[in-house]
Amino acid sequence: MSSGKNERLIVSPSPHIAGDETIPKLMYAVLYALIPAAVVSILFFGLDGLRVLLLSSLFCLLVEYLIMRFMLGRSSTLADGSALITGLLLGFNLPSNLPAWMIFSGAVVAIGVAKLTFGGLGRNPFNPALVGRVFLLISFPAQMTTWPLPRFLNFSWGEDAVTGATAISVVKEGLKQGESMDSLLAKLPSLIDLILGATGGSIGEVSAIALLAGGLYLLFKKVISWHIPVSYLLTVAVITGVIWLIDPTKSASPLFHLFTGGLMLGAFFMATDYVSTPMSAKGQLVYGVGCGVLTVVIRLYGAYPEGVSFAILLMNATTPLINNSFKPARFGHQAA
Amino acid sequence: MKSAKSLSSFRLGGIHPPENKLSATSPILDLPLPALVTIPVTQNLGAPAKVIVKKGDAVLVGQIIAAAGGFVSANTHSSVSGTVAKITDEVDSSGYKRPTITIKVEGDDWIEGVDLSDALVTDLGLTNQEMMERIVTAGIVGLGGAAFPSHVKLTPPKGKSCDVLIINGVECEPYLTADHRLMLEQGAELIVGIKILMQLLNSSRAVIGIENNKRDAIKQLEQLLESESGIEVTPLKVQYPQGGEKQLINATIGKEVPAGALPIEVGAVVHNVGTIVAIYHAVMKGRPLVERIITVTGKKITKPANFRVRIGTPVSHLIEAVGGLPMGSGKVINGGPMMGRALTTLDAPVVKGSSGILVMDGSESIRREAVACIRCAKCIDSCPMGLAPYLLKIWGERSELERAEDELVMDCIECGSCSFTCPANLPLLDYIRLAKQGVGRMLRERSKS
Structure with missing residues (x-):
């Protein structure tokens, strides 16, 4: 009991309550969503896959800690979870036999250059994991495109694995040589295997189904909205679908395009990165379509077999412009 | 009852904060009079009212002590009988000092001509002009919080007409239950009030918008309206800010008030349920606006309550009525947690626009540390x-x-x-x-x- 006369009251403007969403919660939701794909990659690429994921995560955390602590003299930001996501995503984008020092240099570029030079979380114009990945791809093209083939539940360590091309580059090269689509498909794992992830490729991108499960979890948890993944995937499906309908002997089906390469990983986890993507729903749709068009153009006509990373990074660059041009749907401003 | 999916709501945005309607089942209690009331001279949006009493004057309940200072203004009445103790500047619920009339409470004697009985009066045969005069005299302002003089909203500008009267029974602010209890306990008066407004606005349709977390109130009003036509109850999705004027119009009649325009632009006039009951009392009972219903609540308050309380009652009096300020309290908010104002002093009085007093624990009162925007949208x-x-x-x-x-x-x-x-x-x-x-x-x- 008190008369209230001498109470010291806290005064601040409304609102006086806040929701329970925090940045670490959102970041950890993304990490949970990556678990199925991580599990599949360990099932298929064994301890080598685990090694890459651990090293990449560890290096990214280390680089973030060292730079924040000793170069910028700020408090550690490891707890927000964003460096761990970048580490895991970078690892997802690497072949399972990449040497540790290359992974480390990728982490330095991802966290040090792409993220912290711009001011850290929230200020990086490009997706850090993708910048790290593309840096490695351009610097070490041979190592970055030599894919150990998956060996289901083989947990031997460091054994020289059989390597091979990814499904998407087999098709691209074969079509260039004039082979028919049917004979190319005969050389490849079945579509079911491609969807499950029993195929050569970056360790985290092979299993479309595991990535889809994680992506749906993010949608369900409202961590991401549907606009970017749906417009991205739909654009790829529609363009490759039209081309395939015109001549199915000389082109891969839209299903093949959807379930191979880095598309699922890109559409649900890379193109939806908060910081580097547009804010409004309309802007996100435009962005997703842009990613889709660029991905298909690079896949079909570019020098690289896969275009997801480049497409997303290029669209990252357009984000400020899209934000300026596509405002949120306004209330009370419709022409009657 | 409609299923949750088919409930109407507004078109864009919205959130769902924890509802915390702790006092939803507490019937409205009459709060005993305090020893002093401090009545801010101006309790309306618009022009300030002019003081017409002086120190030492004896006043009765319902006596005008400050007269409206123009068309967009409202009379202020004494809410008690007693003696004017002082006319000074005092800190009110906004945190600023405002001209205030302090009255020493000596009794509860009302002015002449007020029907103090509980009997429901449905018709006095008054003309529209007589009814409007009673509303103006009674100093009715919007009780939902904005305190806009009600008679202004009942006077559509030339060339505009009110096709539909929208009644705001949404109460979307967490914790607050004053409107909920009012609809449950004074539904019959509310309906008479709605008919008065429909007559004044020459409108044949009225829609009562209520958030679907007040199913008992929805049911109660639907029962009372069974034999009536022209008045409908629309259950609304529990989504904040459903009670925002533009949001409520959008949810109930699907129209979008253009930016910068008033609801009448889309043929709508919106009044809060509390305002409408006050209008009923003004018109049918000759009773000025001297009291209102207010929720006193908080997680640490042992018995969250809804009180019928005289304007000018100090907030400290209300808090004592629910057991005093709990140990470790941080903020005391006039209104709800989303749009209410944190009080700087518990001496601040209840005014016409006060819908609740929310006591927040110290731990709930401190903002979390802000970090960089991650552009999550x-x-x-x-x-x-x-x-x-x-x-x-x-x-x-x-x-x-x-x-x-x-x-x-x-x-x-x-x-x-x-x-x-x-x-x-x-x-x-x-x-x-x-x-x-x-x-x-x-x-x-x-x-x-």
Whole structure:
């Protein structure tokens, strides 16, 4: 009991309550969503896959800690979870036999250059994991495109694995040589295997189904909205679908395009990165379509077999412009 | 009962904060009179009222002590009988000092001509003009919080007409239950009040919008309206800010009030349920607005309650009535947690626009530390006006007023959904208010030159 006369009251403007969403919660939701794909990659690429994921995560955390602590003299930001996501995503984008020092240099570029030079979380114009990945791809093209083939539940360590091309580059090269689509498909794992992830490729991108499960979890948890993944995937499906309908002997089906390469990983986890993507729903749709068009153009006509990373990074660059041009749907401003 | 899916709501944004309607089952209690009441001279939006009593005057309940200072203004009445102790500037619920009349309470003697019985009066055969005069005399203002003089809203501008009267029984603010209890306990009076307004506005249709978390009130009113025509109850999705005027119009009749325009532009007039019951009392009982229903609540309050309380009662009197301020209390809010104002003193009085007193524990009262924006766009998704709060915050912070204006900062209804939602704990609305103030100043200067 008190008369209230001498109470010291806290005064601040409304609102006086806040929701329970925090940045670490959102970041950890993304990490949970990556678990199925991580599990599949360990099932298929064994301890080598685990090694890459651990090293990449560890290096990214280390680089973030060292730079924040000793170069910028700020408090550690490891707890927000964003460096761990970048580490895991970078690892997802690497072949399972990449040497540790290359992974480390990728982490330095991802966290040090792409993220912290711009001011850290929230200020990086490009997706850090993708910048790290593309840096490695351009610097070490041979190592970055030599894919150990998956060996289901083989947990031997460091054994020289059989390597091979990814499904998407087999098709691209074969079509260039004039082979028919049917004979190319005969050389490849079945579509079911491609969807499950029993195929050569970056360790985290092979299993479309595991990535889809994680992506749906993010949608369900409202961590991401549907606009970017749906417009991205739909654009790829529609363009490759039209081309395939015109001549199915000389082109891969839209299903093949959807379930191979880095598309699922890109559409649900890379193109939806908060910081580097547009804010409004309309802007996100435009962005997703842009990613889709660029991905298909690079896949079909570019020098690289896969275009997801480049497409997303290029669209990252357009984000400020899209934000300026596509405002949120306004209330009370419709022409009657 | 409609299923949750088919419930109407507004078109854009919105959030769902924990409802915490702790006092929903507490019947309205009459609070005993305090020893002193402090009645702010002006309790309405618009022109200030003029004091017409002086120190030492004896006053009765319902006696006008400050007269309306124009058309957009309202009379202020004594809520008790007693002696005017002083007329001074006192800190009110806004935190500012305002002209205030302090009255020593000596009794509960009313002015002549007020029907104090509980009997429901449905018709006195008054003309429209007589009814309007009674509303003006009674000093009725919007009791939902804005305190806009009600008779102004009942006088549509030339060439406009009210096709539908919308009754705001939404009460979307967490914790508050005053309107809920009013609808349950005074539904019959509410309906007579609605008919008065329909007659005055010459409107054949009325819609009562109620959030679906008050099913007992919805059922009660539907039963009372069974034999009536022209008045419908629309259960609404529990979504904040469902009770925002533009949001409620959008949810109930599907129309969108253009930016900068009044509801009458789309043929609607909106009144809060409490206001309508006050209008019933003014017209049918000759009773001025001297009391209102107010929720006194909080997680640490042992018996959250709804009181019928005289205007001018100090907040401390209300808090004592529910067992006193709990140990470790941090904030005391006049209103709800989303749009209410934190009080600077518990001596502040209940005014016409006070809908609740919310006591928050110290641990709930401190804001979380703000970190950098990660551009998650959740503020955009939550904004019921379709604004980009993250951007308005930047322009507010940098005093880039033209850019804030271009981004429609003046459309902001200050509901606080953006700040509530922000995972970086950014005080978005603080900066948006700054921007609004600056742009408002700029617009006034522009119109002068």
